[in-house]
Amino acid sequence: MLQIxxxxxxxxxxxxLRGINLEVKAGExxxxxxxxxxxxxxxxxxxxxxxxxxxxxxxxxxxxxxxEDLAAEExxxxxxxxxxxxxxxxxxxxxxxxxxxAINETRKAKGLEDMPAKDMLKLIREKSELLEIDRKFLSRxxxxxxxxxxxxxxxxxxxxxxxxxxAILDETDSGLDIDALRIVANGVNxxxxxxxxxxxxxxxxxxxxxxxxxxxxxxxxxxxxxxGGKELAHELEExxxxxxxxxxxx
Amino acid sequence: MSLKEKLVSSFxxxxxxxxxxxxxxxxxxxxxxxxxxxxxxxxxxxxxKYTSLNSVLKHDYSVFPKQENAIDYxxxxxxxxxxxxxxxxxxxxxxxxxxxxxxxxxxxxxxLMSAALNKPKYRLVIENYFNKIATKxxxxxxxxxxxxxxxxxxxxxxxxxxxxIQIIHFSTGNEAALLLQPRNLIVVDENSHVQIIExxxxxxxxxxxxxxxxxxxxxxxxxxDYYKIQxxxxxxxxxxxxxxxxxxQTNCFVxxxxxxxxxxxxxxxxxxxxxRMDSTMKGITIIxxxxxxxxxxxxxHIEPNCESHQDYKGIFADSATGVFNGKVVVxxxxxxxxxxxxxxxxxxxxxxxxxxxxxxxxxxxxVKCSHGCTIGQLDESALFYMKQRGIPEKEAxxxxxxxxxxxxxxxxxxxxxxxxxxxxxxxxxxxxxxxDL
Numbered sequence: 001m002l003q004i005x006x007x008x009x010x011x012x013x014x015x016x017l018r019g020i021n022l023e024v025k026a027g028e029x030x031x032x033x034x035x036x037x038x039x040x041x042x043x044x045x046x047x048x049x050x051x052x053x054x055x056x057x058x059x060x061x062x063x064x065x066x067x068e069d070l071a072a073e074e075x076x077x078x079x080x081x082x083x084x085x086x087x088x089x090x091x092x093x094x095x096x097x098x099x100x101x102a103i104n105e106t107r108k109a110k111g112l113e114d115m116p117a118k119d120m121l122k123l124i125r126e127k128s129e130l131l132e133i134d135r136k137f138l139s140r141x142x143x144x145x146x147x148x149x150x151x152x153x154x155x156x157x158x159x160x161x162x163x164x165x166x167a168i169l170d171e172t173d174s175g176l177d178i179d180a181l182r183i184v185a186n187g188v189n190x191x192x193x194x195x196x197x198x199x200x201x202x203x204x205x206x207x208x209x210x211x212x213x214x215x216x217x218x219x220x221x222x223x224x225x226x227x228g229g230k231e232l233a234h235e236l237e238e239x240x241x242x243x244x245x246x247x248x249x250x
Numbered sequence: 251m252s253l254k255e256k257l258v259s260s261f262x263x264x265x266x267x268x269x270x271x272x273x274x275x276x277x278x279x280x281x282x283x284x285x286x287x288x289x290x291x292x293x294x295x296x297x298x299k300y301t302s303l304n305s306v307l308k309h310d311y312s313v314f315p316k317q318e319n320a321i322d323y324x325x326x327x328x329x330x331x332x333x334x335x336x337x338x339x340x341x342x343x344x345x346x347x348x349x350x351x352x353x354x355x356x357x358x359x360x361x362l363m364s365a366a367l368n369k370p371k372y373r374l375v376i377e378n379y380f381n382k383i384a385t386k387x388x389x390x391x392x393x394x395x396x397x398x399x400x401x402x403x404x405x406x407x408x409x410x411x412x413x414x415i416q417i418i419h420f421s422t423g424n425e426a427a428l429l430l431q432p433r434n435l436i437v438v439d440e441n442s443h444v445q446i447i448e449x450x451x452x453x454x455x456x457x458x459x460x461x462x463x464x465x466x467x468x469x470x471x472x473x474x475d476y477y478k479i480q481x482x483x484x485x486x487x488x489x490x491x492x493x494x495x496x497x498x499q500t501n502c503f504v505x506x507x508x509x510x511x512x513x514x515x516x517x518x519x520x521x522x523x524x525x526r527m528d529s530t531m532k533g534i535t536i537i538x539x540x541x542x543x544x545x546x547x548x549x550x551h552i553e554p555n556c557e558s559h560q561d562y563k564g565i566f567a568d569s570a571t572g573v574f575n576g577k578v579v580v581x582x583x584x585x586x587x588x589x590x591x592x593x594x595x596x597x598x599x600x601x602x603x604x605x606x607x608x609x610x611x612x613x614x615x616x617v618k619c620s621h622g623c624t625i626g627q628l629d630e631s632a633l634f635y636m637k638q639r640g641i642p643e644k645e646a647x648x649x650x651x652x653x654x655x656x657x658x659x660x661x662x663x664x665x666x667x668x669x670x671x672x673x674x675x676x677x678x679x680x681x682x683x684x685x686d687l
Contacts, residue, residue: 092656
C-alpha cells in the first residue's frame with residue numbers, strides 16, 4: 001500500500017527526515033515511536049503533502065503511484081487521511097457541513113455526483129454512534145471550543161466518514177482521558193480491514209494496548225533506527241530511548 | 251469647467267426645473283453655498299486621508315438627467331430579492347420607475363421624496379425631519395442642494411411592517427457619465443418596526459457616481475433594520491452618507507455588504523438621543539482588482555445606559571484598498587455606556603492594503619468601551635487541514651473566508667437576503683458552497 005524509499009525532507013533549510021524507509025501493507029497496523037523532535041509529525045505531514053516541507057530526496061509511493069506531484073487534497077482523494085495532533089478550529093462551519101463538503105469534494109474528484117442527502121444523514125448517524133458522538137455536537141462549529149478529547153473524537157469521526165485507505169494517527173492519544181481513549185481506539189479498530197492500513201504515531205505504549213500494532217518502528221534523528229513487533233513498544237515503555245541511542249551510536 | 255463649477259452653475263436651472271418656490275428652497279440654497287465654499291473633500295482633510303476622489307471627479311457627469319428610461323423587469327430581476335413579497339421603490343437614472351415599483355399609502359407611506367416635498371400633507375413631517383441630522387459637510391450639502399428624489403418612508407406608530415422595503419437605483423448608460431444624488435428620508439414612529447434593503451446597480455460600463463444621503467429617525471422603541479448591498483460594476487462609485495437618530499429604547503441595525511464598485515465610501519453616523527438603546531453596525535467587505543472601500547463610522551453616545559456594537563470584516567485581494575475609520579464619542583452624561591468595536595481584515599495579496607483607525611473619545615468615567623483591529627492572512631494551517639480532508643485549495647480558501655465573515659452574515663434577519671448575500675459571496679469567490687451558512 002505505502003512504500004517510502006530513502007525519504008529526505010527539510011523545513012526552512014533545516015533537515016528533519018534523513019532517509020526514511022518504510023513499507024506498510026494493506027491490513028497492517030504500524031506504530032511509529034520516538035522521542036520529541038525525532039521527526040514523527042514531520043513524517044506524517046510530508047506523507048499528507050504539507051507544502052512547507054521540502055522533499056529533497058526519495059519517494060513516497062501509494063499503491064504504485066508516486067505522490068511527489070500531488071497536492072494535499074489530491075492525496076486525500078487517493079485515500080490518505082491524517083488525524084491531526086492539533087486539529088484546527090474553523091468557526092462558522094459546522095462539523096456536519098464540513099464533513100459533507102469533504103465527502104462531496106472527494107466524490108467530485110472521482111467524477112461522482114454529490115452523495116444524496118438521505119444517504120449522507122444515515123452515514124453520519126451510523127458513524128457518530130460508533131464514536132458515541134452526540135447529535136448536538138455535530139452542529140457546533142468545527143473544533144471551536146472543543147475539549148482535547150472532543151477534537152480527537154471528531155478526527156476519528158471524520159476518518160470513519162471518509163473511509164481512507166491509509167490512516168495516519170498523529171498523537172491521537174495526547175490529551176485523552178481513558179474513556180475517550182477507549183472510544184477512539186474502538187472506533188479505529190472497527191474501521192480496520194484487510195484493505196486498509198493504519199499508521200499510529202505515538203509517544204506512549206498506552207494507545208498501543210488498544211490499537212495493537214503488527215510492527216513498531218523507532219524514529220530517531222529523522223531515521224528509523226529499529227523495527228520490531230509489538231513487544232518493542234513494551235520495551236521502550238520500560239527502558240526509554242537511551243538504550244537505542246547507545247545502540248545506534250555504537 | 252470643473253465638476254464643482256458645473257454643479258454650482260447648474261443649481262438655478264435645477265431649482266427652476268423642480269420647484270423654485272418649494273418650502274425647502276432656503277435649505278437647498280444654503281446647502282449650495284456651503285458646497286461652493288467647501289468644494290469636494292481632498293486628502294488633506296483628516297477624514298479623507300486615505301480616500302482620493304480625484305479619479306471619480308474627473309468625468310463630465312450629467313448632473314440631473316431629464317429623460318426617463320424603461321428597463322424590462324426580466325433583465326434586472328436578479329438584482330431584487332424576488333422570492334418574497336416586498337415593497338419596492340425603484341429608480342432608473344435617478345427617475346422614479348412606477349412600473350418596477352410597488353409603493354403604498356395604506357397605513358404607512360412608502361413612496362417618493364419628490365411627492366413628500368411637493369404635497370402639503372407631508373409638509374409637517376418634512377419640516378420636522380428633513381435635513382435635521384445630515385451634517386453640513388460638503389458632499390451632504392451638495393446632495394441637499396440637489397435633493398428632489400429618493401425614497402420617502404414614514405411608518406406611523408404601532409406598525410409592524412411585514413414586508414421588507416427594497417430601494418433600488420439603476421443606471422442604464424444613457425448618459426456618457428452620470429451623477430446621481432438620491433435623498434432618502436425614513437421616519438419610524440413609536441413601537442414600529444421596518445426592514446429596508448438598499449442597492450445601487452449600474453447596468454453600464456459608463457462612469458456613474460452616486461452621492462446618496464439617507465436620514466433615518468427611530469422614535470421611541472422603534473426597530474429599524476437596514477441593509478446596504480454594494481455590489482456594483484467597475485466604473486460605478488458610491489458615496490453613501492447615512493444618518494441615524496435614535497430615541498429611547500430603540501434598536502437600529504445597519505449592515506453594509508461591500509462587494510464591488512470602483513470606489514465606495516460609507517459615512518455612517520449614529521446619534522443616540524435617548525436612553526437604553528442599541529446601535530449596531532456591521533459590514534463585510536470583499537473586494538479585488540483596484541477597488542476601494544472606505545467605512546467611516548461614528549457613534550455618538552449622548553445619554554446613559556446605551557450600547558453600540560460595531561463589527562466590520564474585510565477581505566482584500568489583488569491591489570484592493572480598504573479604510574476603516576471608526577469613531578466612538580461618549581459624552582460626560584453617557585454613563586454606563588457599553589461600546590464595542592471590532593475590525594478584522596485579511597489581505598490576500600502583497601499589493602492589497604487596509605488602513606484601520608479606531609478613534610475613541612470618552613468623557614464619561616463609568617463605561618465599558620473596547621476596540622480591536624486585526625490584519626492578517628488566511629490561516630495556512632487551517633488551509634492544510636481542509637485540503638487534507640479532500641477540500642481543494644479554492645474551496646478551502648472560500649470556506650475560510652465564509653467562516654471569517656460568518657459573525658456578520660449570521661445576523662442578517664431576512665433569510666432570503668442572507669441566502670442572496672451568501673450566493674453573491676460564493677460567486678465572487680468562484681465556488682459553489684453546497685450548504686447555507
